[in-house]
Amino acid sequence: MRMKIQEVPEEYRPHIPVGADPKWRYMWRVGPRPLKTRFRELNSDPVVPEGFPEWADTMDGWGSTMISTVEVVAEMAGIGFGLPKDSFTSLMLQGPHLLAPTGSDLSRHGKEGIVFAGYHYDLNFLTIHGRSRFPGPYIWLRNGQKVEVRVPVGCLLIQAGKQLEWLTGGDCLAGMHEVVVSKRTLAAIEAARQGGKSLWRVSSTVFGHIASDAILQPLGHFANSPLAQNYPPICAGDFVELELAAINLKGKQDGVLDLENGNCEQQTVG
Template sequence: MTIASNICAASNENRDDATDIPIIDVQEYMNNGKGAKEQCRKVADSLHQHGILIVKDTRASEEDNSTFLNMMERYFEQTDFTTDARPNLSYQVGVTPELIERPRNHCQRVAKLDLAHQPVTLCPPELDKKSRFFWRIGQRPESTKFKELNADPVIPKGFPEWSQVMDMWGNKMLATLHEIAGMAAEGFGLEKDTFHKAMKSGPHLLAPTGSNFNQYGKLGTVLAGYHYDLNFLTIHGKCRFPGLYIWLRDGRKMLVRVPDGCLLVQAGKQIEYLTGGYIRAGFHEVVVTPETLKTIEKRASKNESLWRVSSTLFAHIASDCVLQPLEAFVTPKAKEMYPPILTGDQVLQELNQIQLGTGYTLNR
């Protein structure tokens, strides 16, 4: 089966040749080419219909991604997962050890999925067998009610290139998302800067996860349980190990393959809020598959790192912005389902649900 030129393929038991996820050419939009408006329409339609996009942006090269992955593999191989951890800041900077985060319980939702498209994640979900590092990307707000969500960065010892490499890759992926945000706005018939204004000084996070296949390399092991992302948009570069499954809006499960030179974008909870549910946050999980085992064997034979590092960035709406459906998406149902809330409060509520939060009171 082929979906979007071999970008996303379902597992053998979940074939569906009718699915068409377009490849978005960011350069066509940036250069205001003849197909720019069509690209905007494709962004809006794909986010609505599927919750994901495949993006081509030559500014984010595979060489740059490799530089980032190489450094993160070395980091996860040698860190003690304690020195760089900041549990007092809800782990929103620095490292989060494995077996800390627990996905929200979505068992009722899972029960409604076709058996062939249900996740491997147990109900109720277990603690994730992944680690993560959060590195802030972009300008921080001059003042905020949510200091823990906009805290100073953690720079690991022994990595003199750390800030340069993290900022290099993080800023390139965030730049791609800024273009996608503009394209989405235009595709919805909104002002181009509608989402840009809300993203300004948001707590954007370069968020590589680390999974140790020396310990968790058994077939069927769930590394990151079935979940949605709490932020605005998530972008992934190419990972060196397969195993990321996503769910389309209609409940179909797909195994993701991101080719060289392309990026995967997925909708998060904050864009669901802003569009009153017109776009829905996409679900996903990371599992050890037969393909994963083949890659582990191949890399082990070459004495290459057996840490699976994701190339992930979370773009956020600014913490002090009010999160609510935009005027174009306001309906009685949308107002009921998505009542106004400060974005920082929305984030802290979500963090408490996945056992990363430290407790909070609403900032009214």
């Protein structure tokens, strides 16, 4: 990733984090889990913190609403890509979707240039965000241009993840992005401070996933793309575990995954 950053023109270059991201995040698994799966860890039951009797209902309610929105967008994408309407949503059934509310204390980390999320792509299918009270996200367009994200009131932000890139054979690339304290963030901090409002930047993020036991491979006409060979069949669960291992969020597995001959059975609904 650092090598890729050095290739970016200086005016569009991402910030390089120093140390761990100064943010808090809680992962809550949303929706039904498959009764039978090779990937029990990815599909385990969510952890309910003590002292919050309304926790599960609140998290499930909002998480399900956000996943429903992702499913509508996925159907629209299927139609737009010239595929059957349910091409993506059928693969999302019982996926390990995650609601990940994220908080950053701008009273402590409100200096321009502080990185809350370093330059990266999302490993999942589609990511959806509620609008935060404070600016911060930047995205990179396909032509390499860096753009500060502005989410209108009442709107949601959706980003393409690596699983969507896989299913489209590289036609739709996973979006690179970062979250950084900018001049607009500083202005919002000052306005909140003068108004006596909280200086916590809270983002409501949901990671929509392809089901762990489903196969990731270019769909329909994307299978005939010249780039399709770069996206060989692989179990979504195997793919996620490899990505998590690469960023030190999971211990590396023994052996090497054979991308040419994925050992995943066709998805079944438990």
